[in-house]
Amino acid sequence: MGRKRFKDFKMTHIEKHLKSSDFITDIVIGMSDGLTVPFALAAGLSGAVSSNNIVITAGIAEIVAGCIAMGLGGYLAGKTELEHYQSELKREFAEVENIPEKEIEEVKEIFAEYGIDEDGQTLLAVQLSKNKSKWVDFMMKFELGLEQPNPNRARNSALTIGLSYFVGGLLPLMAYFFTSTPHNGLLVSSIITTICLFFFGYFKSKITGQSPFKGALKVTSIGLIAAAAAYFVAIGFNFLSRIY
Amino acid sequence: MGRKRFKDFKMTHIEKHLKSSDFITDIVIGMSDGLTVPFALAAGLSGAVSSNNIVITAGIAEIVAGCIAMGLGGYLAGKTELEHYQSELKREFAEVENIPEKEIEEVKEIFAEYGIDEDGQTLLAVQLSKNKSKWVDFMMKFELGLEQPNPNRARNSALTIGLSYFVGGLLPLMAYFFTSTPHNGLLVSSIITTICLFFFGYFKSKITGQSPFKGALKVTSIGLIAAAAAYFVAIGFNFLSRIY
Numbered sequence: 009m010g011r012k013r014f015k016d017f018k019m020t021h022i023e024k025h026l027k028s029s030d031f032i033t034d035i036v037i038g039m040s041d042g043l044t045v046p047f048a049l050a051a052g053l054s055g056a057v058s059s060n061n062i063v064i065t066a067g068i069a070e071i072v073a074g075c076i077a078m079g080l081g082g083y084l085a086g087k088t089e090l091e092h093y094q095s096e097l098k099r100e101f102a103e104v105e106n107i108p109e110k111e112i113e114e115v116k117e118i119f120a121e122y123g124i125d126e127d128g129q130t131l132l133a134v135q136l137s138k139n140k141s142k143w144v145d146f147m148m149k150f151e152l153g154l155e156q157p158n159p160n161r162a163r164n165s166a167l168t169i170g171l172s173y174f175v176g177g178l179l180p181l182m183a184y185f186f187t188s189t190p191h192n193g194l195l196v197s198s199i200i201t202t203i204c205l206f207f208f209g210y211f212k213s214k215i216t217g218q219s220p221f222k223g224a225l226k227v228t229s230i231g232l233i234a235a236a237a238a239y240f241v242a243i244g245f246n247f248l249s250r251i252y
Numbered sequence: 253m254g255r256k257r258f259k260d261f262k263m264t265h266i267e268k269h270l271k272s273s274d275f276i277t278d279i280v281i282g283m284s285d286g287l288t289v290p291f292a293l294a295a296g297l298s299g300a301v302s303s304n305n306i307v308i309t310a311g312i313a314e315i316v317a318g319c320i321a322m323g324l325g326g327y328l329a330g331k332t333e334l335e336h337y338q339s340e341l342k343r344e345f346a347e348v349e350n351i352p353e354k355e356i357e358e359v360k361e362i363f364a365e366y367g368i369d370e371d372g373q374t375l376l377a378v379q380l381s382k383n384k385s386k387w388v389d390f391m392m393k394f395e396l397g398l399e400q401p402n403p404n405r406a407r408n409s410a411l412t413i414g415l416s417y418f419v420g421g422l423l424p425l426m427a428y429f430f431t432s433t434p435h436n437g438l439l440v441s442s443i444i445t446t447i448c449l450f451f452f453g454y455f456k457s458k459i460t461g462q463s464p465f466k467g468a469l470k471v472t473s474i475g476l477i478a479a480a481a482a483y484f485v486a487i488g489f490n491f492l493s494r495i496y
Contacts, residue, residue: 044321045314049293052313061493062301066310068489069296069482070289076478077288084470088462095461123386124379131372132363139367146366150394217339218332226328234320238313245312249305 030161034168036212038078042176043208044231046070047201050180052238054190054197056246063193064184071177079170086162093148093157100144100152104137111147112137118150179204198235205231274405278412280456282322286420287452288475290314291445294424296482298434298441300490307437308428315421323414330406337398344388344396348381355391356381362394423448442479449475 046067053063104111115136116129124132136143148154158164183197184190205228213223290311297307348355359380360373368376380387392398402408427441428434449472457467 040325041321044325045289045317048317048321049310049314052317053310056309056313057306061490062306064493065300065486065489066293066297069300069486070293070314072485073289073292073296073478073482076481077285077292077474080474080477081284081288084474088460091462092460119376121386122380122390123383124376128375128379131375132368135368135372136366142366149397153397153399155397216332217336230321230324230328233324234317237320238317241316242309242313245309246305249308 030158030165031168032215034082034165035172036216037082038169038172038174039176039208040212040227041074041078042071042173043179043201043205044176044234045074046177047180047197047231048235048238050184050197051194051235052242054194055239055243057190060184060187060190060193063190064181067177067181067184071174071181074177075170075173078173079166082169083162083166086157086165089157090159090162093154096152096154097144097148100147101140104140104143104147108137111143114147114151176204176208194239198232201231201235202228274402274409275412276459278326278409279416280460281326282413282416282418283420283452284456284471285318285322286315286417287423287445287449288420288478289318290421291424291441291475292478292482294428294441295438295479296486298438299483299487301434304428304431304434304437307434308425311421311425311428315418315425318421319414319417322417323410326413327406327410330401330409333401334403334406337392337401340396340398341388341392344391345384348384348387348391352381355387358391358395420448420452438483442476445475445479446472 049070050063050067053066057063112133115133119129119132136146148156180197180201183195183200184193187193187196206224209224209227210220212227213220216223293314294307294311297310301307356377359377363373363376380390392400424441424445427439427444428437431437431440450468453468453471454464456471457464460467
């Protein structure tokens with residue numbers, strides 16, 4: 009294998025690592041929803057009310073609610089992940105301590121699946137069982153598929169998701185501050201948000217290793233479809249409630 | 253180990269399996285946000301507008317927007333996961349084909365980490381490399397930590413998350429249909445939603461193996477905090493916009 013080829017493989021490995029960056033994942037989670045839902049809500053209301061103030065009030069209420077729900081949600085999800093990991097870790101230690109023969113069987117089963125023969129299985133199981141802490145690590149990862157979560161992840165996750173949602177949500181709403189009717193607000197907001205969604209989708213896809221243009225189109229479509237649906241449903245509901 | 257003990261361990265294994273059920277995870281994702289955000293938005297608007305119709309219109313627009321954003325978001329996330337798996341699978345096949353000596357080194361490194369000696373590492377690497385398809389499966393799981401996603405996951409996920417959000421969002425909003433002022437609507441909505449959040453949090457925690465009461469309190473607090481924050485921010489904004 010030539011040097012260039014090796015460099016490619018190395019970069020691929022770095023890329024793989026980047027793909028799972030928690031920080032970027034959190035920004036993407038917060039920003040995707042932040043750019044989409046408040047925008048669509050504002051669009052929906054623009055078809056049904058006559059005052060920018062109501063659109064902005066609803067938009068701000070939504071952003072605050074979404075921020076807290078997503079941020080606190082992210083915090084608790086992170087905490088739960090950590091607690092879950094720790095309780096499983098404790099359980100695996102107990103199993104290795106109390107029923108080692110069953111755990112050895114489990115190790116063997118894992119390797120049997122990949123075509124390792126009886127001798128190989130036994131050799132591995134014996135060597136693994138010499139160091140209980142490594143044995144438990146092995147079971148955590150390969151039997152249960154769990155990796156040790158970062159203990160600060162919960163708090164960081166909450167802040168990042170919440171803040172990203174906030175920033176993402178304010179962008180579409182800004183248009184209603186500087187226009188006089190919901191109709192004009194919607195027009196400006198749609199232009200701002202379409203551009204933001206496109207760039208966001210582009211970079212998100214680039215970072216996660218997907219095709220950037222395809223990704224940008226996907227993200228933009230979701231935002232516009234959500235806004236169009238909210239708009240027509242709100243107009244429809246408003247129309248019906250005036251008749252009855 | 254007695255029979256009872258063994259049964260406990262077996263049930264634990266079933267429970268572990270249930271914990272990662274995609275279907276339940278999707279319901280929880282959709283329902284958590286659905287019960288929280290539309291409720292908080294409606295609460296926020298109740299403090300700032302005088303007509304139930306506006307609260308309901310905004311609530312419906314939000315539910316539609318959230319449904320589509322989360323559902324389509326879930327769909328695309330599932331698709332991306334599948335594409336990611338397939339492209340990594342192709343890459344691993346190419347690596348095993350073109351640079352087997354490097355992949356053998358990687359296998360050895362993986363086992364070295366768990367205290368397997370040089371002889372054991374070589375034995376495993378040789379046996380694994382006999383069956384390329386199993387070797388690739390092994391690298392996918394043990395090097396990259398990737399498991400084959402269910403190909404229908406994307407579509408199912410979209411439907412489940414979207415629908416759960418819809419159901420979760422309509423519950424708090426119903427109160428505004430049957431009351432005459434936003435103030436009364438908020439009162440009834442808060443009672444309905446607090447009960448729903450509590451039960452939802454209780455069952456969610458039970459299913460995911462957390463303490464049910466603690467979980468119920470957590471979920472209920474997030475919803476009420478989000479609603480209270482949205483309410484006060486909306487009142488504050490409305491107050492300021494009347495002065496200026």
